[in-house]
Amino acid sequence: MHSDIAWNHLRGLTPLSLCDWPGHPCCVVYLGGCNLRCPTCHNASLAWDMESQALLPQAALRGFLARRARWLSGITVTGGEPTAVPGVGAILHELKASGLPVKLDTNGMLPEVVALMLAEGLVRTFAVDVKGPYAKYPALTGGAADETAARKSLSRIFALAEERPEAFYFRTTRVPLLTDDDMEAVRGMLPAGFALTIQDYKKPRRPHALADSEARRTAGNLVD
Numbered sequence: 001m002h003s004d005i006a007w008n009h010l011r012g013l014t015p016l017s018l019c020d021w022p023g024h025p026c027c028v029v030y031l032g033g034c035n036l037r038c039p040t041c042h043n044a045s046l047a048w049d050m051e052s053q054a055l056l057p058q059a060a061l062r063g064f065l066a067r068r069a070r071w072l073s074g075i076t077v078t079g080g081e082p083t084a085v086p087g088v089g090a091i092l093h094e095l096k097a098s099g100l101p102v103k104l105d106t107n108g109m110l111p112e113v114v115a116l117m118l119a120e121g122l123v124r125t126f127a128v129d130v131k132g133p134y135a136k137y138p139a140l141t142g143g144a145a146d147e148t149a150a151r152k153s154l155s156r157i158f159a160l161a162e163e164r165p166e167a168f169y170f171r172t173t174r175v176p177l178l179t180d181d182d183m184e185a186v187r188g189m190l191p192a193g194f195a196l197t198i199q200d201y202k203k204p205r206r207p208h209a210l211a212d213s214e215a216r217r218t219a220g221n222l223v224d
C-alpha cells in the first residue's frame, strides 16, 4: 500500500523551529528520499540513504501533534524531496487533521504532485528551491535533471504560482557554482511580483551527514 510506503519515509522530527517557516513557530517533519542528486546537498543521508536514519513511527508523530499542536502555528514538511514520496498524501492528511497549516519544501521537479496537494488543500505554502539558471541544472543536480526537464517543471510551478501567489515563495542557495549573474538570471525566471530569497551556502560538515542531527535524535526521543 502506498500509505505504508509513505510512512516508511518518515525519518525525523524537530519539535520547534523558529526559522523554517518565517512568521510561524513550527515543527519540522523530515521525509527521506529524493529525485535529485545535488552535490551540495545538506541532507544527503536523508535524501539518498534514508535507511541510515531512524524511522519515526506514525504513532509517535500523532502523539506529538496531539500534545504540542496548540503551541505551534504550523508544520514544515521537508526532505529529501517530499513530493517524491509515494503516497505522501496519507502523511499530509494526518498533518492536516492536527488543525495546523503545512508548509512544504520542494525542488519543484514534480509539479503535478504540487498541483494536486494545492488542489486538495493539503499544503498552505510551498517553498520552492530554484537551483539556478536552467542551463546549470545538470551540474547543480548531479545530472538528475537536465535543462529541458528543469525548464518544463519550473514553468508549470511558476504558472501555479501565478494562479495562487499566496501559496508560493522561491529560494535559491548560493552554492559555489553560482555567480552573481546566475542569481540575477534566477530572479528573471520568477513570475512577476515574486522576490527571490537567497540562502547562504554552508559546506556540509561531512559527506552524507544528516545536516540537522536533531531530527535524528528527536525521532528516538519522541517514541514515548
Ligand code: SF4
Residues within 6 Å of the ligand: 034, 035, 036, 037, 038, 040, 041, 042, 043, 044, 047, 079, 080, 081, 107
Ligand atoms: S533536492 Fe534537496 S534534498 Fe534533494 S539532493 Fe538536492 S539539496 Fe538534497
